[in-house]
Amino acid sequence: MAELLRKLWKEKDGRRMAEYIVIVLIIAFAGIIIVSGCGDDSKDAIDCTCSTLAEVAEQTGFWIGAAIADPEGDLEQKTIGVHFNSVTAENAMKWGSLAPSVGQYDFQEADALVDFADERGVRIRGHVLVWRNQQPADLEAEVLGADDPEARLRAILAEHIEAVAGRYSGQVDTWDVVNEPMEQYGIQIDNNLFYQYLGEEYIDESFSLARAADPQARLFLNEYFYVHNPTDERVVAFHALVKRLLERGVPIDGVGIQGHFWGILGVDELPARTAFEEMLRSFTELGLEVEITEMDVSRNYFPHAEDPFAEQAQVYADVFAACRAVPDCIGVTTWGMSDINTWLDRNEPFSNYAPHHPLLLDTNLQPKPAYYAVCEVLLGCR
Ligand code: XIL
Numbered sequence: 001m002a003e004l005l006r007k008l009w010k011e012k013d014g015r016r017m018a019e020y021i022v023i024v025l026i027i028a029f030a031g032i033i034i035v036s037g038c039g040d041d042s043k044d045a046i047d048c049t050c051s052t053l054a055e056v057a058e059q060t061g062f063w064i065g066a067a068i069a070d071p072e073g074d075l076e077q078k079t080i081g082v083h084f085n086s087v088t089a090e091n092a093m094k095w096g097s098l099a100p101s102v103g104q105y106d107f108q109e110a111d112a113l114v115d116f117a118d119e120r121g122v123r124i125r126g127h128v129l130v131w132r133n134q135q136p137a138d139l140e141a142e143v144l145g146a147d148d149p150e151a152r153l154r155a156i157l158a159e160h161i162e163a164v165a166g167r168y169s170g171q172v173d174t175w176d177v178v179n180e181p182m183e184q185y186g187i188q189i190d191n192n193l194f195y196q197y198l199g200e201e202y203i204d205e206s207f208s209l210a211r212a213a214d215p216q217a218r219l220f221l222n223e224y225f226y227v228h229n230p231t232d233e234r235v236v237a238f239h240a241l242v243k244r245l246l247e248r249g250v251p252i253d254g255v256g257i258q259g260h261f262w263g264i265l266g267v268d269e270l271p272a273r274t275a276f277e278e279m280l281r282s283f284t285e286l287g288l289e290v291e292i293t294e295m296d297v298s299r300n301y302f303p304h305a306e307d308p309f310a311e312q313a314q315v316y317a318d319v320f321a322a323c324r325a326v327p328d329c330i331g332v333t334t335w336g337m338s339d340i341n342t343w344l345d346r347n348e349p350f351s352n353y354a355p356h357h358p359l360l361l362d363t364n365l366q367p368k369p370a371y372y373a374v375c376e377v378l379l380g381c382r
């Protein structure tokens with residue numbers, strides 16, 4: 001090219017030389033643009049196509065779960081393994097479902113659910129070994145009527161955890177060992193039957209029993225919050241409890257954050273992405289895993305919105321993005337599969353404000369904006 005330039009210069013054909021230089025510059029510039037991917041800002045290089053949530057979750061090493069009720073049910077059949085790679089029994093593994101009366105176990109429903117999850121190749125989160133609600137109808141009477149109520153309760157607790165965690169050992173991946181240790185609204189430990197007789201150490205004891213019954217299972221403490229911020233007093237109190245457990249050597253592997261956004265009680269706030277992330281981090285900094293275990297977002301949060309489902313999608317995106325930003329946040333479970341069936345429409349006081357449409361699939365089982373928002377977050381596109 002130098003030779004050509006010299007020749008042109010010699011011939012004093014300045015105009016042709018200028019044209020030539022311009023053409024060369026254009027070709028070089030175009031080449032740079034093509035090589036650098038059209039001014040690409042790396043997002044264009046990612047494939048943002050959402051196949052199904054379960055597939056995307058598998059690709060990205062994440063648990064996307066749903067609470068399920070009936071393994072024979074239409075919803076379960078159509079969604080589990082397709083949209084979700086993890087399941088939680090909505091009620092079947094609760095103490096009162098397994099044993100309507102103390103010691104009288106019927107595992108049929110829970111077994112069917114475990115078999116169903118195994119067939120679909122999805123993970124099982126066990127929910128829940130010890131909780132103040134949904135207990136055997138006669139648990140309290142049985143304890144109060146005993147000569148030594150404390151000893152009786154301790155024996156019943158051990159029998160229950162051994163029976164259930166032992167039975168599903170190797171099948172249940174993670175157990176919510178204790179659910180809702182905090183009182184309903186305040187910052188104290190809930191004054192339930194276990195606490196009254198065994199003190200806070202009922203939590204320690206439950207975790208130790210669960211570890212002994214199923215050494216492989218990951219053991220979680222599950223709780224709900226109205227404000228998802230590390231400085232919120234309820235979060236602070238719960239965090240202090242978790243620290244105490246760790247200091248006492250309790251075998252706890254993780255913390256479950258329920259993530260119900262009811263939008264009707266006037267006590268809960270929608271999460272801010274950064275505060276939510278900081279809150280999750282405050283637990284992983286203790287060496288624990290975290291999961292959002294029961295998420296739903298009522299459309300009642302957005303009564304005046306032009307597009308409530310776009311707003312709802314943003315809340316889901318914020319929670320998933322917060323979780324993704326924290327390496328030991330390993331999954332999110334929605335409390336139900338589709339808007340066809342949600343506990344919020346069934347349970348007082350929430351049912352007074354039905355329909356909530358709080359989930360990722362609509363009443364026709366079609367993906368909602370929230371579904372795509374979550375998918376985009378998992379793919380790194382949002
Ligand atoms: C709910 C179920 O979804 C309902 O079907 C049942 O009537 C009551 O319990 N926090 C929990 C879950 O930890 O176990 C609850 O599940 C919802 C709130």
